[in-house]
Amino acid sequence: MIRAWMAAALLALMTAFAPAHASLLVLSYHDIRDDVAPKGDPDPYAVSTTNFAQHLDWLRAHGYQAVSVQTVLDARAGRGTLPEKAVLLTFDDGLRSAYTHVFPLLRAYGWPALVAPVTRWVELPEGAVVPYGPRDFTREDFLTWAQLREMHDSGLVDVGSHSHDLHRGVPGNPFGNQTPAAVTRIWTEGAGYESEDSWRARIVDDLQTSRDLIERHIGQAPRVIVWPYAAYNDVANGIANGMGMQLSFDLEGRAQETDLGLQGEDRADQASLASLARLLMHRNPDVRDLAGELRRDLSLDGVRAIQVDLDYVYDEDPAQMARNVDVLVQRIQDIGPSLVWLQAFADPDGDGAAEAVYFPSTHMPVRADLFNRVAWQLRTRAQVRVFAWMPVLGFKLADADLQRALQINATGENEIPRLDPGDPRTLATVSAIYAELAANSHFDGLLFHDDAYLRDDEVPDYGNGNPATRTQGLIDFTMTLKTAAERWRPKLTTARNLFARPVLEPASEAWFAQRLEPFLAAYDYTALMAMPHMEHEADADAWLQRLAAAVLATPKGVERTLFELQTVDWRVPAPLPGATLRAQSRLLQAAGIRHLGYYPDDFIGNQPPLEDAREAMSAREFPYLER
Template identity: 35%
Template sequence: MKPLILAAIFGLLPLWAYSSQPSHMDDPYILDRNQSISFNFHDVRDDVEKFGDKDPYAVNTKNLVAFFDWLHRSQWHPIRLEDIDQARLGKRPLPANAILLTFDDGTLSNYTHVFPLLKQYKIPAVFAIVTSWIDKRNPNGEIAYGTNNLMSWPQMREMQNSGLVEFASHSDSLHEGVLSNPQGNQQPAATTRQYLSHENRYETDIEYKTRILNDLQKSKTRLDQELGIHVKTIIWPYGAVTPESEKIAQEAGLPFSFSLGKSGINHISDGTLKRILVTNNSTAEELKQELSNLIDYHEDLLIEQGHSISLGFDDLVGKTEDENNQKLGILLNNIQALSINRVFIDVIKDTPQGVVSFFPNRTLPVQQDLLNRFIWQSKTRLFINTYAHIPISTFKSSGQPLMPFIIDLMKNNPNISGLDFDIGETLSKIVMMDEKARQSHPLLEEIQNIQRSSEYHSNVSIDSKLLLHGKLNKQALPYLKQTLPQLITKFDYIHLDFDQPENKVEMAEYLSHLKVLPQACKNKLIIHININNLKNEEAWKNVQHILRETQRIGLQNIGIHTYTLANAARVHHYLYNPLSQNMSPLTYKNPFLEGVKP
């Protein structure tokens, strides 16, 4: 992962062109006291292209001036870190409609462009500094922004003395990627167990903690010494932070923590506060609309609805590293062409020699270390969410402990989108239980306890999901309507596997039980149809029909089980519609030009 490539050039519109007198507009926003929203800016330039600039995080000076002018006249109240601290201590609440402005990386434009605006409009802001960049001990700052395009310590002291500026740590040297797996991927330094290629192993827990702690302590010390302050805030590079790294930061003397995230409404009691990343040269109107979306339409609470496939690692295991890469490339190309947004991946496999896994752990032997690379490539190349499919029966039958397995999974894969716990036919039994028995069912409690423990290693910015996965028999289907509202209070999604109905009458019965569910329950259901061993064209068209009918009755989380390189062409031919989420014929591509043989 390379640092952001940005630049900074001086220039401001005449400030007299904008009114400095507050004239409160009839804004519809109402944010409760002790809640806040934070925006995250980076570089500010005069020459940022309206669309498609080389730096997607840069904002044109005109747009920032217009936003500050609107903010000054609006009913929003810009706040300081100190205000959040006082509210946490119970000394005074945050004002209604509180907004915090942050600027990352310490670019020169923070001093030349942003600081004059803060003084003009009397608006406070927070600046996150990578101390090794300012000290010129690390070349990544100049690689990112160009020579002499970072602030100096004297400039920052001037800003600090204004009373409008606060500074936070952006780490000393964690604003970079580190080697994260044997295949060579680089991932955020603050949350990654570094792969030590010369020793063919990963960092130990102690080595990881020592590396992060030393970096944060060094950053805090430099900021405190140079600026004469007592820095208490860490703004994590790339928004990459886990509860584990939060705790390390607290030990380093940085109890305030900020990440990134779509859910931008923060409460003072939140451990890590989220920030809305400003991209694509947003205009003042677009930033205003972002606030409206969060508050008026509760955009942060929208249920993600997606189309998905499940797959195993059989297609990715080769005899050589080159063969592995070739297989992964083909699979990713096929998935990209299909245009779905979720993948469920089997993290373990039954073999004649026993159960094996695909990531380093203390519980099961590792066939090949592939999971981390697959997750990262899926996220950065295809922008899709990847969920770990975990069959509980394998652990129950073998007596292997599940808790340490899941914790190791999260340590090595903090960017995973969620844990998909498959309890198989047991789900039917749970659905048919009375409410009291279901409420205290030991298996459900065990899964939730494991998930709570594993969250310690999950990237806070990702909002990892907990899924309950299983199969429902005909006897259990009638109980679904009364049972599902209780289950979705415990799990983010209920993931149901269905075999193909044998006839139209059976399919109609299956759909009738799903159709009568409340829409809130439908939004929390994921329906996967088994496509194993489909014999002919009629069978494939039947699956197509079932998926379309499932959508027609209001269930939009649909998918198939199991996707392979062998059936990928038939999936694309028969199930592109309804599975694909590609809305434009201009971007459609078919990677299977040789045709399809059912």
């Protein structure tokens, strides 16, 4: 089986490009050995020599043409084009097998490649070790400078940087979670978080050390940075680019367009900050695995999402809070969804607006520095992608005067307290909050909360009172928030809550400033609140069928709409039976709906019951746990 380290949920969007632009497949390998078990090897990133050779045979037989780093650089700069089925081979970490096993095959095939060593490991002193997979590696496991120079001088191998000493975890929060060194503001007891200036200086020092070592020993400075753990941000990429590393790689996809279709400075600026995706060779894929992965239509993959309240995890007792985290992570692992939409703000009074946040902030009260801890545990232990669930307008700012100046004077009952989107101070403040979230947390996407709406009598001058213009204005507002976050967390996937009524009654756009079609165009997912009990519908099944029919009739509706079911009847309030969740998920799938989710999840009270939640929301091919 082949799986990217952080599998992108919408990889299909990265594989379909206009015919005028070439698509590049980049394969990421680590160790190539003769003795790798066919399946279940203790090192999941090792590939057998036989399988690797068969990969090369299959790629050549099926029209793939290997390209060099220089060819890719030329294509990105507009100096040339790529062949129709271009493939770039990359080898991470600087393991000696790149010389002993890979290099002979590259020479035999005449295929170029990129080798990216961790320079500290090349310089490893005698007797020192590097914990690597199932055992400690010594200097004999890594390439020497002489071997790297020989491969480089052959003209087949480009030597890039995999950093000098960023291939490790560092303390990322007060709870001691070890997170990737390249993007983490290090937490130190008594001193708190590393400042942005200190973080920048650390990245500059590391990359400069790696660059200088490679240039001294190879005779050419690296033109490529391969980020350890695929962890990087635009600022770090800018630092690397300033040192001549014009090309950046992560591990977040299968293929991408390399001829950006831009001109002049625009082309150079975008290319310098955008990392290219790579497909990770994982668990020793044989040629059938490789062929199956490259032929698979990823757009048909269904998504399963669970929306989680961090307010239920928080507890004033640190020991109890730690137990809550463990219960949540274990439950998510047992259910096996694709995504968790994790609350990053605190709303203890349940009015829909953020009274505080769960990450370091200067603009909002901080209830606890908890979001990064839970998100990291979910990503590493439960193996799910985590979206930060955040308000758009619903904030109660630390600055009381600014709050009074910006808050909408809502006339309806039970409206979420919101800030005026037409006031530039709102966008500036909320953008800064999103940037703080991204600079201090690890997550894969953003879920924009259901507070992003406007009644027809609220802020009447916004969008000149035109419903479509007001709808697009709020979409543009969220896109600016995404941009603010992506400076520190690139390639974020987006989702946004949408009320059901604008789907069933398009004229109600005037009452919400929401509509399905522009949501589908703007966001990767539209999280449609498919909650019949909340809508006081007597026949829930018939209502869901009408809602499904409306989505199916909308272009791109089935591809990008996620039906979010309710597991609590808030009118009572009481949990809905688990059988209801199972039945509704089956009904929607039978109707042709591909993506499903639910809210809320009571992980402490086991609601919905684990068996029902797993059957309805597991993304596994076989969702039942082995006994």
